[in-house]
Amino acid sequence: MIETKKIRRFFPAIKAGRVVSNNAASTQVPIQLLKLLEQLVIQYDNIHRGQSRSSLLTTERFESSYDTIAQFIGAPSRKNIILYRNTTEAINSVMYSLMTEFKDGDNIVTTFMEHNSNYVPWYGLTKEILPKFGINVECRLAKFNKETGQLDLNHLKSLVDKRTKLVCCVGASNFLGTKNPIKEIRAIADASGYLQPNGEKKSYLLIDGAQVVPNLFIRVEDLGVDFLAWSFHKMLAPFGVGALYAREELLNSMRPFLYGGDMIAEGKVSPEKVEYNSLPWKFTAGTPNILGTILSAQAIRLLMDFSLTPGKFSYFMADKKLEPPDVAKAMTNIENHEKELIGEALKILGEIPTVNIFGPKNPADRTSLVAFSCNCQDPFKIAEELNKLGVESRAGCHCATLAHHYYELNPPASCRLSFYIYNNLEDVRRACLAVKKCVQEENCK
Ligand SMILES: Cc1ncc(COP(=O)(O)O)c(C=O)c1O
Numbered sequence: 368m369i370e371t372k373k374i375r376r377f378f379p380a381i382k383a384g385r386v387v388s389n390n391a392a393s394t395q396v397p398i399q400l401l402k403l404l405e406q407l408v409i410q411y412d413n414i415h416r417g418q419s420r421s422s423l424l425t426t427e428r429f430e431s432s433y434d435t436i437a438q439f440i441g442a443p444s445r446k447n448i449i450l451y452r453n454t455t456e457a458i459n460s461v462m463y464s465l466m467t468e469f470k471d472g473d474n475i476v477t478t479f480m481e482h483n484s485n486y487v488p489w490y491g492l493t494k495e496i497l498p499k500f501g502i503n504v505e506c507r508l509a510k511f512n513k514e515t516g517q518l519d520l521n522h523l524k525s526l527v528d529k530r531t532k533l534v535c536c537v538g539a540s541n542f543l544g545t546k547n548p549i550k551e552i553r554a555i556a557d558a559s560g561y562l563q564p565n566g567e568k569k570s571y572l573l574i575d576g577a578q579v580v581p582n583l584f585i586r587v588e589d590l591g592v593d594f595l596a597w598s599f600h601k602m603l604a605p606f607g608v609g610a611l612y613a614r615e616e617l618l619n620s621m622r623p624f625l626y627g628g629d630m631i632a633e634g635k636v637s638p639e640k641v642e643y644n645s646l647p648w649k650f651t652a653g654t655p656n657i658l659g660t661i662l663s664a665q666a667i668r669l670l671m672d673f674s675l676t677p678g679k680f681s682y683f684m685a686d687k688k689l690e691p692p693d694v695a696k697a698m699t700n701i702e703n704h705e706k707e708l709i710g711e712a713l714k715i716l717g718e719i720p721t722v723n724i725f726g727p728k729n730p731a732d733r734t735s736l737v738a739f740s741c742n743c744q745d746p747f748k749i750a751e752e753l754n755k756l757g758v759e760s761r762a763g764c765h766c767a768t769l770a771h772h773y774y775e776l777n778p779p780a781s782c783r784l785s786f787y788i789y790n791n792l793e794d795v796r797r798a799c800l801a802v803k804k805c806v807q808e809e810n811c812k
Pocket residue numbers: 391392453454455456482484485537539540541575576577578598609
């Protein structure tokens with residue numbers, strides 16, 4: 368397990384005594400990043416828009432942040448990384464960029480376990496936008512097994528055909544915790560035979576990696592994903608930056624999502640013709656979240672240090688390439704740590720007779736979150752009671768609205784606890800025993 372004792376002191380929220388157990392929504396920011404923000408303000412200036420030392424230094428820090436991000440997920444280079452505000456915006460950007468490529472009769476396949484971020488954009492495209500242009504595209508939904516929380520790959524396969532332009536799937540569910548088999552989904556998308564504009568014969572695969580990238584070791588090229596979206600506020604950074612990985616070839620041919628300043632080739636704007644900047648800046652219109660980008664890349668470096676050498680820093684603020692074996696080791700440590708935590712949570716919650724746990728029973732098959740309902744108590748009430756006991760949880764549908772309806776939950780809600788690298792077994796026990804207290808049989812009468 369990760370030596371949490373050596374890293375908890377860096378988190379002001381934990382030092383303040385909070386049982387931070389709503390990490391699937393957002394994680395806590397370590398003191399190193401808060402101090403870094405203070406330092407960056409001394410050099411505060413815009414990027415690509417000035418010749419001052421401050422502007423040049425900020426530009427260098429900003430641009431090299433893309434290298435760190437690319438190295439972390441095994442992307443070939445910074446050209447594959449586009450930064451947006453969050454996962455939601457990253458997925459919407461793919462929807463808008465590909466919009467003009469859809470043909471009448473095409474379809475998109477997604478699943479009942481998606482976060483609304485990876486369903487509603489496709490709903491909007493197929494039900495609201497494309498029909499206005501006389502183009503009818505179907506949005507199909509693959510089922511999952513209600514008992515095991517596993518995606519029904521046979522059903523998914525049956526929905527994919529030679530008119531499936533895109534398969535969109537969550538890498539790990541933020542409600543069920545299920546880790547989806549990305550390589551198997553890739554194989555299904557590969558077999559469709561859909562003829563893409565660049566001559567490739569396969570469906571594109573978009574993975575919503577919001578619960579994957581912060582928790583698991585990911586190599587985008589091994590997985591063969593075409594698009595991967597995630598947010599940095601779920602991996603120690605402050606709010607405001609999300610990423611899209613895409614294959615360079617696709618980014619070269621795709622239309623920009625946002626048009627405006629800095630995404631054009633220098634001087635190449637005339638009334639007749641506009642030429643776009645090189646990658647990744649073609650997709651960076653307007654002043655970006657410069658400080659947030661730098662902090663996000665440094666959050667990755669801190670995550671590596673916290674996992675590999677707790678309390679010692681070799682990657683944070685160092686001008687050092689992220690070595691793949693180190694990334695593998697760091698993320699495998701995190702995965703194992705989370706497996707222990709969630710194993711303990713499943714054990715304690717599983718002993719409460721009135722509690723129903725959603726998702727896979729085996730800790731190895733899930734990320735570090737657990738959503739549950741109680742036969743006789745409203746999830747919102749449980750979350751309120753937990754809060755009174757000093758435990759932070761989240762009640763609601765967690766934006767996995769389709770899945771909550773799929774279970775016919777009324778209201779469509781569950782209560783969720785979720786843990787991250789700084790949580791220890793004591794946090795898990797405290798949170799789960801508090802649940803036990805809140806849902807005792809006498810409360811259910
Ligand atoms: C699986 C999944 N997808 C997408 C999102 C949306 O992330 P953001 O709010 O950063 O856009 C979340 C956040 O909870 C998530 O867990």
